[in-house]
Amino acid sequence: MKCNYCSQMTNRNLTLAEIFLPKKIVSEQLCSQCTQKFQLLKTKGTCQGCQRQTQNRYCSDCLKWQQLYPQYDFHHEALFSYNQAMQEWFEEYKFKGNYRLRYSFVSFLQAYFKQKRGFIVIPMPISKERLAVRGFNQVEGLLEAAEIDYQPYLVRFADGHSQVTKTRSERLQLVQPFELTKEGQKVVSNKSILLVDDIYTTGRTIFHGAQVILENHPAKLYTFSLAR
Template identity: 85%
Template sequence: MKCNYCKQTITRNLTMKEIFLPKKILSEQLCSRCAKKFQLLEKKESCQGCQRQTKKAYCNDCLRWQQLYPNYDFHHEALFSYNQAMQEWFEEYKFKGNYQLRYSFVSFLQSYFKQKKEFIVIPLPISKERMNVRGFNQVEGLLGAAGITYQPYLVRFADGVSQVTKTRNERLQLTQPFELTKEGQKAVSNQNILLVDDIYTTGRTIFHGAQVILENHPAKLYTFSLAR
C-alpha cells in the first residue's frame, strides 16, 4: 500500500483488521515519515476557550469573544497545530483540489468523534460560488471520509474572497454569512451540537456559525476543527 499523501510505499506488517479491509486502507494511511510532520496539539498550557498554546486561562482573542458573546460558554477543540506541514497539506487538499487527501486523518477523526456520539455534527458550509470553483466542501469531505454522520443545517448565503488573502483585522470585521435551514432551526433546539470547521484562526467564522445556532437554543454548543 502507498501513503495517502506522499504516495511512497508503506512497508510494515498489517494488522488482522487491515488484512480483511485491503481496499479501505489503501487510501487511508499516512506513512510514518508524513505522520511525523503533523504536530498534535497539547492540552496542557492551552487556552480554555480555543486551545491556543498559552499559560493564561484565556488568550486575548477568547477574552474578546467573551465580551461579544457573554452568554455563550465557548469550548473549541482541535487535533493538530497549523504548522508548515499542515499549511502545505491544506494547500494541496483545499486549494489544488486533491480530494483523495480527505482520507489522510481518518483514524484521528474517528477516535475524536467516537467520544461525541451524543452530538449532532454540523459542518460549516461554503458558498455556491466556492463550491462551483472547488467542487467540494473540504469539511464535509473530511467527515465523510471518516464515516462521520453530519447534518447540513447551515447554509452560506454570502460569498467572499478566501480568508487566506485577508489580514487578521479584516477577518475579524467580516459580517454574518450564515443562516440555518428551517429544518435546522427545529433540529438544534435543546440538542447537543458540534460545529465543525477545517481550520481555526481568529475564530470569526466559527463564531458566526455559532451565533445563528445559539439563536435557536441548543442544549450545548461545542466547536471543532482539524487544525488550530
C-alpha cells in the first residue's frame, strides 16, 4: 500500500474486518514514519475547557469564554497538536486542495467517534464563496473519509475570509457568521450534539457555531477538532 501523505510504499497487516469486508479496506493511510510526525495531545495536565497544556483547571482563554458564555458547560476535545507537521499537512489538504489527504487520519477519527455514539455530528460550514474556490468543505471531507454520519444543520451566511492572515485580536472580534437551518432548529432541541471543526485556535469560530446551537436548547453540546 502507498502512504497517503509521502506516497512511499508501505506494508501493514490487514484487520479481520478488512479481510472479510474488502470494501472497508482503506488503501491510503499514513506510513509509520509520517504518523510519528504528528503529535497526539495529552489528556492529563490540560485545560478542562479546550485541552491546552496547563496546570490549572482552565486556561486564561477559557476563563474569558466562561465570562461570555456563563450558561455553557464548554468542553472541547482534539486529537493532535497543531505542530509544524500538522501545519504543513493542512497547507497541502486545505489550501492546496489535495483532497486525497482526507483519508490520512481515518483510523484516529473512527476510534474517537466510536466513543460518541448517540451524538448528532454537525460539521462547521464554510461560505459559498469559500466552497467555490476550494471545491470542498475540509471538515466534511474528513468525516466522509472516516464514514462518520453527519448533518449539515449549520450554515455560514457571511463570506468567510481565511483566518490564516488574521491576527489573534482580529479573530476574537469577528461577528456571528452562522445560523441553523430550519430543520436543524427543530432537531437539535434536547439532543446530544457534537460540533466538529478542523483546527481550534482562539476558539472564536467554534464558539460562534456553539452559540446558535445553544439558542435551540440541546441536551448536551460538545465540540471537537482534529488539531488544536
